[in-house]
Amino acid sequence: MSVSRGREYDQDELVLKAQAGDAGAFDRLVEIYTPRLYQVVRRFASDRGEAEAIVQETWLRAWRALPRTVKDRPMGPWLVRIAVNVTRDIWRKKKPLDFADTGGEEDFLQDERPGPEERMSQKEALESLVRGVERLRPEYRMVIALRYDAVLSYQEIASALNLPVNTVRTHLHRAKNTLRNWLETNDA
Amino acid sequence: MPDRLDELLAVMPADPCPEDLTVRIQARLTYMRWRSRRIRRVLHFMLVGVSVVGMWLILPRVETFLTALPDLSLAAVEEWLNALARSPGEALLNLSGVIITWISELASALEIEIVLALGILTASALYGIITLLSNGASRKEAMA
Numbered sequence A: 001m002s003v004s005r006g007r008e009y010d011q012d013e014l015v016l017k018a019q020a021g022d023a024g025a026f027d028r029l030v031e032i033y034t035p036r037l038y039q040v041v042r043r044f045a046s047d048r049g050e051a052e053a054i055v056q057e058t059w060l061r062a063w064r065a066l067p068r069t070v071k072d073r074p075m076g077p078w079l080v081r082i083a084v085n086v087t088r089d090i091w092r093k094k095k096p097l098d099f100a101d102t103g104g105e106e107d108f109l110q111d112e113r114p115g116p117e118e119r120m121s122q123k124e125a126l127e128s129l130v131r132g133v134e135r136l137r138p139e140y141r142m143v144i145a146l147r148y149d150a151v152l153s154y155q156e157i158a159s160a161l162n163l164p165v166n167t168v169r170t171h172l173h174r175a176k177n178t179l180r181n182w183l184e185t186n187d188a
Numbered sequence B: 001m002p003d004r005l006d007e008l009l010a011v012m013p014a015d016p017c018p019e020d021l022t023v024r025i026q027a028r029l030t031y032m033r034w035r036s037r038r039i040r041r042v043l044h045f046m047l048v049g050v051s052v053v054g055m056w057l058i059l060p061r062v063e064t065f066l067t068a069l070p071d072l073s074l075a076a077v078e079e080w081l082n083a084l085a086r087s088p089g090e091a092l093l094n095l096s097g098v099i100i101t102w103i104s105e106l107a108s109a110l111e112i113e114i115v116l117a118l119g120i121l122t123a124s125a126l127y128g129i130i131t132l133l134s135n136g137a138s139r140k141e142a143m144a
Helices: A005-019 A023-044 A048-068 A075-094 A122-135 A138-149 A154-161 A165-187 B004-010 B021-068 B074-086 B088-109 B112-143
Strands: none
Touching: A005 A023, A005 A048, A023 A048, A023 A075, A023 A138, A023 B021, A048 A075, A048 B021, A075 A138, A075 A154, A122 A138, A122 A165, A122 B004, A138 A154, A138 A165, A138 B004, A154 A165, A165 B004, B021 B112, B074 B088
């Protein structure tokens, strides 16, 4: 969750105050980060209700963990990491996430020809892409959300998901190939 | 290198955040803080009560402990030091005898109420120390 540097200074101060137990400062952080956090979580959550539950639980855990956290890291990736853990806990009850490095029918070699996303109009492509992402495996949805909505680096995604960086790259590559495939089918 | 798909993924439209979500989260946080403050207050109140009970149990028996204590006057210590200088072996043997007698008198005076009271007071003191230390550590971390 990228924020401009000037705002980040104010937010650092808010984080320090919140760590010292200032509830008002923490509530202000909730106001600042919730809209963006919701959008990231909504991308990989199954539905709106689940996304809201994840975001709420993320803030409750953040409040409990903040006094023990050394805040030399930016708040955004830290919150996303908590949200990922909350999601894993929720999904574990339903069906565990499988980040195993298994290839699938969607895994194919990259085509050198222009992809369908080049041929479609921006609006059409985006609409189709959103639907495509919704149909991805939960593990792929998560890496896409962390990479493109939360704007995390590969290293940060690997750390949030507790995976090697290369596995993250593989998942992103496969997710994108699946999406290209989806756009191709839709374009046809 | 970012391709067209990367560019599209970066600008994908997202569901807007429900307007009241932030307010709901803040309300839950307020309730959680209120509840944890209440639990802490109840716990502190209980510990104070239990400590008072512990003191009430132990205070009437303090005299027993004091009478069981060996004579630690300056004259007695001087006499023992002289004895140590004259005959170290005998002095040390006498000292160990005094200690054993004191421990056995103390042990016989240890009734179940005293053991209970000591346990209660130790637990209360430990809780107090842990609370103080954790509050201090949190404040230090926050200010670092």
